[in-house]
Amino acid sequence: GQQLNQSPQSMFIQEGEDVSMNCTSSSIFNTWLWYKQDPGEGPVLLIALYKAGELTSNGRLTAQFGITRKDSFLNISASIPSDVGIYFCAGTSSGNTPLVFGKGTRLSVIA
Amino acid sequence: ETGVTQTPRHLVMGMTNKKSLKCEQHLGHNAMYWYKQSAKKPLELMFVYNFKEQTENNSVPSRFSPECPNSSHLFLHLHTLQPEDSALYLCASSQGLGTGGTEAFFGQGTRLTVV
Numbered sequence: 001g002q003q004l005n006q007s008p009q010s011m012f013i014q015e016g017e018d019v020s021m022n023c024t025s026s027s028i029f030n031t032w033l034w035y036k037q038d039p040g041e042g043p044v045l046l047i048a049l050y051k052a053g054e055l056t057s058n059g060r061l062t063a064q065f066g067i068t069r070k071d072s073f074l075n076i077s078a079s080i081p082s083d084v085g086i087y088f089c090a091g092t093s094s095g096n097t098p099l100v101f102g103k104g105t106r107l108s109v110i111a
Numbered sequence: 112e113t114g115v116t117q118t119p120r121h122l123v124m125g126m127t128n129k130k131s132l133k134c135e136q137h138l139g140h141n142a143m144y145w146y147k148q149s150a151k152k153p154l155e156l157m158f159v160y161n162f163k164e165q166t167e168n169n170s171v172p173s174r175f176s177p178e179c180p181n182s183s184h185l186f187l188h189l190h191t192l193q194p195e196d197s198a199l200y201l202c203a204s205s206q207g208l209g210t211g212g213t214e215a216f217f218g219q220g221t222r223l224t225v226v
Binding site: 031033035040041042043044045048088090092095096097098099101102103104 | 115117142144153154156159167199201203205208209210211212213214215216217218219220222
């Protein structure tokens with residue numbers, strides 16, 4: 001089945017630093033999504049990407065749909081304490097199948 | 112505020128109990144999902160319902176029994192669970208498989224503890 005490799009697994013950064021994380025797929029995807037999960041809550045959709053090469057921003061967050069269609073990147077600029085949480089990538093190669101999720105990147109921000 | 116509501120938020124049950132988790136979505140979606148999230152493990156897809164029909168059961172033990180009476184409601188019936196079933200159970204919905212809408216929207220989850 002489809003697999004997503006998400007890295008890094010965890011990050012500890014200083015407040016104000018920029019953050020990058022990525023996700024790679026074993027197969028071509030036509031949709032990439034990025035979610036954030038706060039402790040004890042459900043994941044919340046941050047950014048959705050539908051086209052190879054697409055670059056989309058949501059405030060300090062920017063995500064890109066890789067041109068190979070097998071990867072995606074999420075960048076967070078000028079991190080703040082409320083950015084703490086687990087970030088998940090997700091994607092699908094077909095609208096007929098459920099999303100495949102990465103294992104998540106746990107982000108810790110040191111004030 | 113979420114368009115997907117799960118109740119209860121927390122549940123403690125004994126191994127001989129029977130309980131049910133409820134999920135309701137107000138987004139007009141036609142696909143609903145149950146996921147299990149254990150500590151330090153990735154999200155595990157359990158069941159998928161598309162237009163009220165179960166389309167996926169990922170080898171989930173029979174002590175978990177889903178029910179989807181209509182497109183807006185999804186239940187997970189629990190009986191004779193094991194301590195290792197303790198986890199965060201997440202419900203999600205999407206526009207509908209095969210309809211073009213792939214984004215999933217999650218509820219806040221039910222934290223289940225089996226004692």
